[in-house]
Amino acid sequence: MNKPLKGFITYSHEDTAAKDELRKRLAVMEQQNELVTWDDGQLTPGDKALQKDILKKVPDSNLLLYLVSAASLASKNCNKELAEALKQEIRIIPIILEHCDWLYHQISGFEVLPHKGKPISKWEDPSEGWQNVVDGIREAVDQIKSQSEPSSGKSEEKLLAEGAFNRGNFMLMLGQLGLAIESYSQAIDLMPSVASSYNNRGMVYSVIGNNDLAIKDYTQAIRLKSDYAEAYNNRAVVYGNKREYNRAIEDYTKAIGLKPDYAEAYNNRGTVYGVKNQQDKAIEDYTKAIKFKPDYAEAYTNRGIDCSNKGEYDRAIEDYTKAIALRFDYAEAYFNRGNAHTEKGDTNSALEDYSIALVLKPDYVDAYYNRGSTYLKTGKFDKAIIDYSKMIGLKPELAEAYTNRGIAYNRKGEVDKAIKDFHKAIQLKPEDHMAYSNRGIAYVDKGDFNLAIKDHNKAIELNPEYANSYYNRGNAYVRKGEFDKAIKDYTRTVELNPRDASAYGNRGVAYSNIGNYDKAIEDHTRVIALNSENALAYYNRGDAYHKKGKLNLALEDYNIAIRLDPHDARIYTSRGNVYSDKGEHDQAIEDYTTAIKFQSQFAPAVFSYYNRGNAYRRKGEYDQAIKNYTTAIKLQPKLLQAYYNRAEVSLRIGEWERARADLHVVKNSGVDIIASFRNDYKNVEAFEQQHRVKLPKDIAFLLTQRRRNRYPKTRNVLDVQGKPLESPDVVNLRTQLRNAGTPLGEYLEIKPAFGINIVPTEAFIVDRTTRDELIGAHPSSADVLKPFLHGRDLRRWHVDAPNQWLIFAHRDIAINDYPAILKHLEKYRESLNKRKSKQEWYELQASATNAARFAQPKLVCPNLYNHQTFAVDTAGYYYGNTSYLIPTDEIWLCGLLNSRTVEWFYSQVSNQLTGDELRARSGYMQQIPVPNITSEQKILIAKIVDYLIYLQQQPTTNSKDLKHARDAIMLGYFERIIDGLVYETYLSEELHQGSKQFFQSLLDEKLPPIEGIQDDKMPVFRDIFELLYERTHPIRRNLFFLDSVKSVRVIEGKQ
Amino acid sequence: MRITDIEIKNFRAFHGTYQINLDKTGKNLLVYGENGSGKSSLYLALKSFLESGISADNQNIEFENHQNIFIEDPGHIKLSLRADRWSKKDTYKWSQSVTEEATDELITEASKSKGFLDYKSLLETHYLHRENDSVNLFDLLVEVLLASTISPLTDRSLADDWTDIQEPFPRRGAKNQIVNLERQIVNFNRELVNRLAELRPKVSEILNKFGYTVALDFDFQGITYNQNQKTLDNQDIFLKVGFFDTEIHAHHLLLNEAKLSAIAIAIYLSSILLQPESELKILALDDIIIGLDMSNRLPVLDILEEHFSDYQIFLTTYDIAWYEIVKQRTEQKNWKYVEFYFGETDEYEIPIYVEDKAYLEKATEHLNANDYKACAIYVRTAFEAAIKRYCERKNLAVKYRENPKDLKSEDFWVPIKMEMDESDLMLLDLRIVDEVEQARKFILNELSHATFANIYRKELEDAIASVERLEAALT
Structure with a gap:
């Protein structure tokens, strides 16, 4: 006789209805004597003290049917019953009534009903669900029976094994x-x-x-x-x-x-x-x-x-x-x-999805990566950088994150950060060609083309099939100006990727650069075949046609380009150039005007003004031309072509002043205006004939005569926009010199100034004979006759005794005391009267104060000179306005001012307005920095200046007779020593670094002061010279190797 | 301060990386090399390296222009210097990417006082203009021998000052420009006269070493500017030779090419000795003895020893006899001896250099590294060097070829093979002859230069052994 199995139902009282339903459905099994169930509902209601008794019923059962609901999972009693059943290793069958957190409860370790845990409440027809439960229970009952029958009850092993198994499930969970x-x-x-x-x-x-x-x-x-x-x-x-x-x-x-x-x-x-x-x-x-x-x-x-x-x-x-x-x-x-949205190009939806994914899973590295990449693609570099940084935070070993962040930095223009990231990526993944490739791109942006090429080489070595590496290396070569190599690379790119329009386009541009316009046109045509809407390709092809001289084809292309992109100033400019070449000036002017309207960083308005100026010039509308050039110059004050062309137009219409000024600007910037002029005209006569003008002599001279340089002056290199490229070395050196001392203007107690204005010279300046006559006529004349020098009479160091005298008739004298003078001036009365300035007809524009100034010790230099030409005047000579006077008794300043350092500095700041010659200008002179040096040093320099003053007066030192060559060399050598000393005052740190000392070496020699040399001084000087000139003397050595000092090389024009 | 190591990579003839070690003391270097073997490239490497720092716009000293044309891999030249054997080694590098800023004062200064003279410069002595039985040295002095001497006043080289006063000349009547030019010319004349005056005693002193007991003087009257013709006239420096107290005409016969070569060398070396010395003193003479008679060559060594003992000297020659003489005459503790040979693979020509005949060692090294091509080149070089030396030493009659470079190993090997002793017996062991003949078929024969495709280890081992035995037999 089959004994029915006992089933214990665990449930929450909230689920009583479900429990009853279950019992009802198990009725058949009960009738067939398969299973009897028990639940606490069978106790007398209200009998609460019986919880213990209920539990006692559990071990007595074969099955525990656990009705799973939120309520039963929360119930202490239910869990106690379950624990009891587990203890007894009773078969447990969870029956899922509703969605609840059972998956995280220990009962999930058991096979649940209905099938796969689909809650009863979710079945469309609940009875279907229940039936599934009943089937499951019946199966379990059969199983238990079949296992227990032969051996009449479970073996202990089996029970233990089942228990262990269930425990395993639980632990796994x-x-x-x-x-x-x-x-x-x-x-x-x-x-x-x-x-x-x-x-x-x-x-x-x-x-x-x-x-x-x-x-x-x-x-x-x-x-x-x-x-x-x-x-x-x-x-x-x-x-x-x-x-x-x-x-x-x-x-x-x-x-x-x-x-x-x-x-x-x-x-x-x-x-x-x-x-x-x-x-x-x-x-x-x-x-x-x-x-x-x-x-x-x-x-x-x-x-x-x-x-x-x-x-x-x-x-x-x-x-x-x-x-x-x-x-x-x-x-x-x-x-x-x-990702799918990304692929479809719907970036907004993609970004939304990635963001949700990241809210749900904040450490979702791939999602950061893809969102970052999407941001990158849409130009939101900051956001991309944030995402990649997050990624790096989560997974610092991920090279790709660095690579991409690098790309984002690079696009943002933060090249150094980008390079740092690529560097890190390469460190993490040395075989990653992408990182090399990208760093290469960054280096190109930075201008380090060689490093860029090196990186692309490496990228290509790692992945020879990656077309972009060739493309980018090609770009680097283009920037380096190596077009042949670039073309090779672009060719390789299109071999790997025959539809790469940019590679064809760039190759075309490269071909244009080496003058192979046919190939260029071929390439741009290919780009157009790939994308007929590509304005740039038409633009480039137009350019190639233009350069080839096919003006009509060029025009056609530019027309299409403009139709495709009506706001690009570059295209208008180029089309304007074509019209201009065709002689259709009005059309050209119209295009340039449009270009001005659409000006951009690629096509700044300044060039359009300049071009429009050219068009007007060709058209013969000179006023308009000048107006346009002037605007261009206002926008870009270093646009030398505009100055030159404005000058040329000014010459055509006889506006000499402007022409002269403009030509000087151009010439002083280092442009060979003679060559420019010859480019357009055979000679001045040709110009004059063509434009029916007669050029003033000085301008004609300017355009034909080459001046000679004695030694090289620093030449300005012009960049493509006509802007002089000043090397940072030059700029820094200027600053360094300025910082090394006090401006001369501040250093001096009395301001320097030019001599007096003497008009007309023939009235006031007389030669020795006239002077003697005047004194002979009346002795008082001697009081107002002053020894006088013109600027052109001055040499370095020493002022030779004058051969001319100035009649110093100023407002503080009584002219009647000087009858001979008055009589002399009477001869010039007419021209004296014509003077516009206010003074008596016989007077100079001067006073007794001037006399006091001339009487002081001073340094003098001509107003125009090739090299610094200062001399010491302690004789109280008089000067006109062709001389510049620095009142001081510090003789060493003469050495300083005649040094190469000061000459370089002065030519740098004073603009060299008169071509190769330097012009003394008070404003600039006063900027010359006077270095802060000790009085011992000043005395030493002054001593050498004294030597030079003496040597300059000797006939042998200036003789052209080669017998005296050595004496001439001696003079030059002492001047060179002054240069060395002055270098040391300005650049002491740099010189001392290379252990170049001039002051100390010279002090060691204890050279005699000039007063200390008696009688015939020349043999003494020759001895001193031979001593200092000796091959091993530190002075000679240091002078010889001076140009290993970088700043010296800059100053001496060797860099 | 001396050079202790030289590394040259992909520079001109140098294909790959070459290292020459001059020991911690920075020995002098004597190089023997066939023409085209790379010895002139070594000379040029040193010269360009030193000059790399001085002038940025000189095309010749852009590394790119010297890059070995067969290789894209950028090359470089590295020099390591030491003040003495105990001090730290500093390495300087010159390549395309190393910019001027990187150049040290030391190098810049060394460049200014260096001496670099090559045989090509001396060839100028062959084209000297002779007038009235005397020679005009103006061009040779101004454009070659004294070209790089520095003016103490302008601190520029004579060549630069000379270039400056040449064309274009000022327009006729352009008074200021003409005055300027004339001032420049006066200065130039003074400087040149001054240099010549300084040179005179030194040149005579050195010439005496050559065995010419004469006093030299230069007759230079100064160049002048001819305003009408727009020419620079009087570009003349005539040599005056004083013989004891009597001045004699520098007679045509007296001044043959060999003597003029000696005079030129004396002038050049004197000009270096008149200028201040830098810390790093380099004197490199590339084959300059070729114009000299043997009797005038040895004095060169004496002059170097007496006047340039504190210079580091680099001598190169393609004359093996002279090479051997210099080796004997110089001291090993001060000199390193290196030989360059001309190697050819199926892809390119490369210089092969070896320190003092250790070719077989090198061959074995390459064999062990499984570089069979290189091994074969060294074995062949060892073979050729051994037979050439033997022929020169024994004065065996070798077939005449106009260009020594065309000499085949056959030309040396046959006479050796056929050499008989007094009793008409073959001197060389027949077994060695057989072995060598066998090896020549595959490895020692130049004809196989281009067909290195299949070389087997065994053959190379045999060839090395054979040449070893041959070398032993020939010494």
Whole structure:
């Protein structure tokens, strides 16, 4: 007689209705004597003290039916009953009534009802759900009976084994993997023939990544139970992890064969097909999986991915959307949908999806990467940088994150940061050609073309098939001006990627640069074939046609380019140039005018004004031309071509003043205006004939006569826009000199000034004979006759005694005291009267104060000179306004002012307004820095100046007779020593670094002061010279090697 | 301060990286090399290296212009310097990417006082203009020998000052320009006269070493500007030779090419001795003895020893006899001896250099590194060097070829093979002859230069052994 099994129902009282329903549905089994159930409802209501008794009923049962709901999971009593059942190793069957958190409760370790845990409340027809539950219970009852019958009751091993197994499940659920393995192993030890123990242990091994042990366990499970579909599925998963895809597919197929509605196996097999790039098969499998399990979100996602891979983005998006509908917190689905949107070009939707994915999963590295890349693509560099930085924070070893952040920095213009990132990427992944390639691009932006080329070389070495590396190296070569190499690289690019329009375009431009216009045109035509809307290609082809001289074809291209891009000033400029070449000046002017309207950084208005000026010039509208040039100059004061052309137009219309000024500006900037002029006209006569003008002599001279340089002056190199490129060395040196001392104007106690204005000279300046006559006529004349020098009479160091005298008739004298003088001046009365300034007709514009000034010791120099020409005047001579006077008794200043350092500085600041000659100008002179040096040093310099004053007066030092060459060299050598001393005052640090000392070496020699040398001084000087000139003397050595000092090289024009 | 290591990579003839070690003391270097073997490239490498710092706009000293044309991989020249054997080594590098700023004062200064003279400059003595039985040295002095001497006043070279006063000349009547030009000419004349006066005693002193007991003087009256013709006249410096107290005409016969070569060398070396010395003192003489008789060559060594003992000297020659003489006459502790040969592979020509005949060692090295091509080149070089030396030493009659470079190893080997002793027996062991003949078929024969495709280890080993035995037999 069959004894019925006892079933204990655990439930929350809130679910009493469900409990009753269950009992009702189990009635048949009860009638058939299969199962009797018990629940606390069978106790007398109100009997609360009996909780203990209820619990006592549990061990008595064979089955515990646990009605799972939010309420029962929360109930203490229910859990106590469950714990009791677990203790007794009673078979537990959870019955899921509604959605609740059971997955995270220990009952999830048991096989649940209805099938797969679909809650009763979710069944369309609840009775169907209940029936599923009843079927399950019946199965369990049969199982228990069949197991217990032969041996009439469970063996102890079996019970222990089941317990261990359940504990294993529970531990697995809790994530205690070690304990789970222990429990399963226990179960296996107790009952080695139970396949599920192996299967489950295999799962744990698989989770901890021990693939081999996992496979071993699954294989054992299959051996014990040949139809164990789940074990096949699980083993296949491990094979998949091990990339043994064929084996994996074999196992999945087996699992499916055993269990034709095995949705998971279909899904998993799909992923393997996906990996193997068999998208169609994969999609087929996912579709099956979805068919058998319509709420299978992962399968939707997976199908989406493979559709995406096939390029069917809409279908993919549909799938992802379904997956999201099934699982609203499905970050991966959002991420993948974002990717599909990206592929479709819908960046906004993509960004939205990535952002949701990141909200759901804040450490989602891939999502940061893709969102960053999307930002990068849409030009939102800051946001991209933030995303990549986040990524780097999460995964600092990821080279790609650095690479991409580098790209973002580079696009943003922060080249150094970019290079730093690429550098880091290369460190992390030395074989990453992308990082090299990108760093190469960054170096090009930085202007380091050689480094750029080096990086591209490396990138190419790492991946010779990556077309972009060639393209970018080509760009670097173009920037370097190596067009042949660039062309080779572009050619390689298009070989690898025949549709790369930019490569054709750039190659075309490179061809143009080497004068191969036919090839250039061919290339631009290709670009146009690839994209007929490419304005730039038409523009470039137009340019090539223009250079080839095909003006009409060029025009046609520019017309199309303008139609495609009506706001690009460059195109108008170029078309204007074509019109101009065709002689259609009005059209050209119109285009330049439009170009001015649309000016941009690529086509600044200044050039359009300049071009328009040229067009007007050719048209013969000179006023307009000058107006345009003037505007251009106002916008770009260093645009020398504009000055030159304005000068040329001014010459045509006889505006000499402006022409003269402009020509000087151009010439002084280092442009060979003679060559420019010859370019356009054979000679001055040709110009004069053509334009029917007669050029003033000085201008004609300016345009034909080459001046000679004695030694090289620093020449300005002009950049493409006509701007002089000043080397930073020059700029820095100027600053360094300024900082080394006090401006001369501040240093002096009395301001320097020019001599007096003497008009007309013939009246006031007389020669020796006249002077003697005047004194002879009346002795008082001697009082007002002053020895006088013109600027042109001055030499360096020493002022020779004058041969002319100035009649110093100023307002503080009584002219009647000097009858002879008055009589002399009377001869010039007419021209004296014509003077515009206010004074008596016989007076100079001067007073007694001037006399006092001339009487002082002073340094004098001519107003025009080639090299610094200061001399010491202690004799109180008089000067006109062709001389510049610095009142001082500090003789050493004469050495300073005649030095090369000061000459360089002065020529730098004073602009050299009169061509090669320097002009004394008080404003600039007063800027000359006077270095702060000790009085001992000043005395030493003064001593050498004294020597030079003496030497300058000797006939041999200036003789052209080569017999006296050595004496001339001596004079020059002492001047050179002054140069050395002055260098040391300004640049002491630099000189001392190279252990170049002049002061000390010279002090050591204890040279005699000039007063200390008696009688015939020349032999003494020759001895001193030979001593200092000796090959091994430190002075000679230091002078000889002076130009190893960088600043000296700049000053002496050697750099 | 001396050079202790030289590394040259992909510079002119140098294909790949070459290192020459001059020991910690920075020895002098004697180089023997066939023409085209790269010895002139070495000379040029040193010269360009030193000049790399001085002038940015001189085309010749852009590394790019010296890059070995067969290789894209950028080359460089590295020099390591030491003040003495105990001090730290500093290495300087010159390449395309190293800019002027990187150049040290030391190098810049060394460039200014260096001496670099090559045989090409001396060839000028062959084209000297002779007038009235005397020779006009103006061009040779101004454009070659004294060209790089520095004016103490302008601090520029004579050549630069000379260039400056040449065309274009000012327009007739352009008074200021003409005054300027004349002032420049006066200065130029003074400077040149001054240099010549300084040179005179030194040149005579050095010439005496050559065995010419004469006093030299230069007759220079100064160039003048001819305003009408727009020419620079009187570009004349005549040599005056004083013999004891009597001045004699520098007779045509007295001044043959060999003597003029000696005079030119004396002038050049004197000009260096008149200028201040830098810390790093380099004197490089590239084959300058070729114009000299043997009797005038040895004095060169004496002059170097007496006047340039604190210079580091680089001598090159393609004359093996002279090379051997210099080796004998110089001290090993001060000199390093290196030989350059001309190697050819199926792809390019390369210089092969070896320190003092250690070719077989090098060959074995390459064999062990499995570089069979290089090994073969060294074995062949060893073979050729051994037979050439032997022929020169024994004065064996070697077939005459106009260009020594055309001499084949056959030309040396045959006479050696056929050499008989007094009793008409072959001197060389027949077994060695056989071995060498065997090896020549594959490895030692120049004809195989371009067909190195299949070389086998065994053959190379045999060839090395054979040449070893041959070398032993020939010494």
